[in-house]
Amino acid sequence: MHQRLLTAFALSALIAAGAADLAAQKPSSPPRTPWGHPDLQGVWTSDEETGVPMERPEQYKNKPILEGKELEEYLKRRELERARNANFGGGITGAGPVHWYEWWGRKSARTSLITDPPDGRIPPLTPEAQKAEEARMKDWEAKVGDRGPADSWEDRELWDRCVMRHLPGVMFPGGYGNNAQIVQTPTHVAILNEMIHEVRVIPLDGRPHLSKSIRQWYGDSRARWDKNTLVVETINFKDMTDPRMDIGVRSRGAFPESFKIVERFTRMGPDTIQYEITRDDPKTWTRPWTAMLELKKTPGEYLFEYNCHEGNIGMENILSGARAEEKANPELLKRRAVRKAPGEESDDPDR
């Protein structure tokens, strides 16, 4: 199935790029840096994959790529989703204006970013992981207790706070700002993300990882060349007990101490890098899984400076707005105080 997907890509690339470019699509002959490494440098975007779900919806079982009428309907539905998201994103406190979302709803015919397992779905958790996840969620709920949605910045997610988007989240397309810059030297590779401005400077010289006692938001990465593919391995992540800290609880893995991510960057042609990300954690999942993105070259020379934190007026408005609302309507606070008994279901529409 994986092979079939790649064939389908090669086919669509052929149609799109014309026969003359086909030879260039062979990953065996990438351009080289002056020191002989495959050249991945430049500014790349995952915009073309915007709107493709991480996991394949049930109705497209066995169809990694859609065509014909089914594709038409799929794109129509995504266009509706775009319109709804743009209004939502541009209309609520803390989000940007509508034009930030102009890239949403691209024309990709893929039905999931996950390419392996072949059904395009994250494999089931092991029983051990399931138990750990349930315990973690319970801890989380106890911690949240009767807090409101904006008692403090800590009640907001990390992206709202401009702290981080996590890995792999930072590489996956969002509504806008999906650009990544790659700079190489003989001994290092730097991967920069426009969104929130992130930079990973990754040694290529075979040095050991940081000590296990140093845990960071983006972990600790080491890279190597496997023929023409740049392989980046990352461990030493901070313990993510907060379910808001991830693009999805299940993609995080249940055990922070064994949380490891492997990314592969392969230049497929002048304008394309195939980016694959694999999670292989037998303690968490019953089998490994892989998601894939095609990154397209942009004419950009550098990333625009995304001053997420410096310009986070949204956070000021969310918090000051919540305080103003409580002042105008003290009932809001009273209602929260009433439903304090642990385990009781909340009927607060805010929650």
Added chain:
Amino acid sequence: MTRFWQGLGTGLVVVCAAASADRWAAPLLAQAPGFKAPRTSWGDGKPDLSGIWQALGTANWNLEDHAAYGAPAAVLAVAGTVAAAPGGFGFVDGPIPYKPEALKQRQHNFENRWTLDPELKCYQAGLPRATYLPYPFQILQSNNKILVTYEYAKSSRTIHMDKKVAAPVPQYMGQSNGRWEGDSLVVEVTDFRDESWFDRAGNFHSDALKVTERFTLTSPYHMLYEATIDDAKTFTRPWKITVPLYKRIERNVQLMEFNCVPFSEDMIYGQWKRR
């Protein structure tokens, strides 16, 4: 308290005036005898500036000559000695030539530095300050771009060596276009926003800022960093900062993550937290 600040301000001006312009002519900062900068491994003949570098000294506390000084009582009450500024030589070729109005603004900034300094809020530092913050930075020298990444606030900038690039909008870190002049990397940085400061003492600039930087290796472990500051809205003439940089040579040294956003939120948003 007010008298304390007035005294401090006067002292600051007096020591500034005493700053010597010819300190950097001293041979210490010249190239070590017989030293020739190493070249890149791929044979383009350019000096290889790669590595992790860091400034020592007190430039980030105060670019001008100054004796050690403290902080407002409220800050000393929680941070004690750590809140003090160590005394230091100026890194400037004389007192900073402020226009009269701008000098008043600098005094205001100094007096309110514990609430106004963008470094407190984890805002990107701008240039030249990012170079001499008390955090390391890394130069990644590639064939057509040079990337500089800073540990503080995971900030970075691309120096364009292959073509001249203009910024569509002003940026904290500006827009950097570089060229080689002999063995020196010369970078012209333009398109700045006006929010950033030069140090913790409130020295500042406007959006008319243009910085011309010069990086010159002087030994295997030292690099001379010179930055000419040109901002006609704020200063009466261009002036220059000279800061020696030291190579970090610990085995396997790497930039650590310093994502300071979570450290700044209490200060920025604390007033809106539910009590």
